[in-house]
Amino acid sequence: MPDNSIHELMTLLREYGVRTIDDRAGDGKTGFPVTVPLGDGQSIILDLPAPSPLNCLDPSQLGVAILDPNGKVRRTWGLANQLNLFRSNQPLVDSAIGSLLEASYQGSHGSLYLDGYRYFSAGLPNADSTDAFLLVVNAQEERNAKRQASKSWRIANALKRLGKILTMNQQVEHISVAAAHEIASATELAAVLVWTVDPHDNFLRLAASVGANRAGTNVLSKLAVEGGSSCVAELVATTRNSFFTQDVDDHMMTCELEAKFCYLRPGGASVHPLVISDRLLGVLELIGREEDPYFEEHQELFQTVAEHFALALNAAIIFEDFEKLATHDALTGIANHRHLQEFLHQRVLEAARTGQELGVIMLDVDHFRSFNEEEGHDAGDEVLRLVADSMKACVRPYDLAARYGGEEFTVVMPGSSEQTTLAVAERIRQRVESLAYMTRSGRDRHITVSLGCACYPNRGVDAADILKAADVALFEAKRTGRNKVVTFTGQTAFEGRRDDLNLPALLAWLPEQDRAESEDLYGRCLHDVVALSTELNLTAMQTAILQALVRVIPTYRRVKDQDAEMMERMLAADEFRLLVPSLNALEDRYEEKGNLTPLLARALAAILAVIEGQGKPFADDPNRYDPEIMAMVLQRKRAA
Template structure:
């Protein structure tokens, strides 16, 4: 056992400047023991020092990976932080997350990042002591053995499942299933946003009821209201993701008196909330409250990490000029949406848009003017379409729009409104007005029988028809739709 009141940290292969910064930030509560690359403290040293956290440089990690697991496996029981210095790849980042690192820090290492890690280390340390205290109570009160064992099993299972994915909806899905083993949970909903961003919030809602059912709106209003109450800010924009319901019907209303709104916090910042709907009014014992609080702390940490990872992936999936999704991500998303809509037997439509005579715009006004038109057109699409619709730049001057839960006729009306809005919009470059129109090809997967390649080919064929029929119109592969009258007229 260590003979100091301070918690001990180990540092493996740290750069001198990183070592000095970590030592300085943690000085009040932590003592840092720094070891060179290749020096691995044994299990006996682990028992003696009881390190709260291990800081590992990338060079030290590279050395650890080639060592026998019998030499290094005792390090896995302590939270580990990987410091990525210099060059690294996305594959290395994913490998680090797969290897159970609590945190992966990209350069430069800052005082705020170190404080954040140490704060979460203290929370993990407190959770560990909570578990140990509960275990001692089990030993002292044999009549409660079965219930205490169930609680301990829940904690282990909950923490394990919360960290096995970096997708927020999968994490919440696992939390829903795990919480149902502890409490009479009938359904769960969630909302997450990026903390500290402006006067309004841009959020993602996670709901287990279909959009067309009245319960969906009830859950939506509950979550949006919960976010506003927690932050004092309005949710001005949001997207919705579906969770699989616990209840077979999937249409449970969030009844008053049976719903608990639990905030999601990390490092003192609230970034979301979870709404639990229980089958009866909830009356928790002291131990259940403690376990639930611990579970929410780790759920918050898992969801925050997932959001950061999703933001990082999002930047890789965006077209650099227009800031809508790129072709690679469109192909992936279309396959996912087709599978989801086939599973629930729901319609889906696809629009393929092309700027008419775009080469003439470039030749007449210059390529910078063409770039301006592409960027403003993408912004118009984002601001006009629903939050559930998915816009991407397919290539050159072509854009695609995935329209979930949308029949062909409704998609045609939306496409026609887009066509008219773009035709009436004033595109400006260097004080010069540039007239722009679009041709739109529409394909609908009404019977859920088309593969992604077939749906794209159908939309492309429809776009060709629109251009063949004179451009500035909306067509399917076999007909064109009547154009709306101009607002000006």
């Protein structure tokens, strides 16, 4: 189109009130430029009061802004009119969208998400400069999607981290502390409190806390499980229902405690019962931060976390129960023989490293066998429980009270001198002596105990030596009258008669006609004797006694009383007393697999019977030697 024709067209447009960008120079007003092609590569740029191509769109969802080269707003339309960003008279090159404007002035396109709105930019040539054209879109859906994605990531991340620490811990205390820290960190809470139910008194005890000051944890250290309503944790424990409030300051159940014990300013509270199969395990309390926009949205997450935590807590409780069964005596509730040996071994190593002393007490209930026979096994069990309770009441929390076996008990006291050990032993003796058991006939029977004491390192260099020394002292206490405390001095009346352990003399009274048969029987079970000696790590004396015992048992009932007494004294010697657990384990294996020959089984039965104080193991009844009789001996021992 010729230039004069273009000029005529522009004149005509002005007559109808349509401006072009050439008119801006005359009045300084700025509109929205719209390019109209005229053919032959020519065009004119209209300066319209509104972006007409967008008139069909919703101005509340879409807007346009034109900014001059300095970043000042020339014109706005639609959604842009509602934004404070474009109402400023200051250049926007230093604002949050400054980088977007700079790119536009340099001829680049770009976009930016800011505060729920999406900005699209482009350069707009204008004479000898370039304006910035901004298209503003309401990005509420995008914002919601981002928030949902962020929420989903936070949930997934929190569950992943929580799951990892829950599977790595198998004790209630450890899992509670780890979970409290991980939940607080993953979900950015002000405080997390974990209560667990104490099975002994059915109270809630604070197992772990994060973000709570000492004053708050002291107040909340112990709560009622049923009927309590002094705080929100008690309420949740009683009702078994979750609790939520948006602001702890505004709720009567949280305004006095949760609102005041957090180091950070608290916001809402989300409290959940930890329940498995209708059994309350504890309470999980989560306190949000002030003005946390995600806290209310995370209620589903918190519920899921509580459910996962309850499962892990239940697994830890079961694990501890099984662990206790493995290390504690089922009848008395104190440590068993296995745990005693492990504990004593570790404490002796620790004492050797630190140079401290260590006291050991061996304790035996006087005349327990006769009491058991006269009053029954139930009464005997009750006596053992009373003695165990007396021991626990007399020792420190870090001492170990254990059942050694049968009616024998042991106390291990790290850091205790010989004088302290004797004092504790005497305290136990007096406490037990003060007990009175009412029999079925209605009369009171007083219980007494004999105690032997030994101290590391003066009376032994390792765990076995200390136990042996205390056991020898116990033997002396029982031999010299019972109901007394004796400390190990290095020699006992029994040790003074070592010449009685005359093995050749023991074999000499075997009748001549039985010796060939005895040697033949012994030869057939020699392999088992050697295997037993190796497995139990027997000393030379123990092995010799066992070999002699195997030889003479078949004809024992024909020996004289004084010879039988000598043999029983051999078996009662401390050489064999420390072997009881190993012999028991071997007997169990014999019963199940039959690895040992009957002759050797008789020998083991004799050893166990004498060591455990069941009286003379040999009688005129030849059936006494049968393996079935041996099994009955073991069953009676276990029942006790």
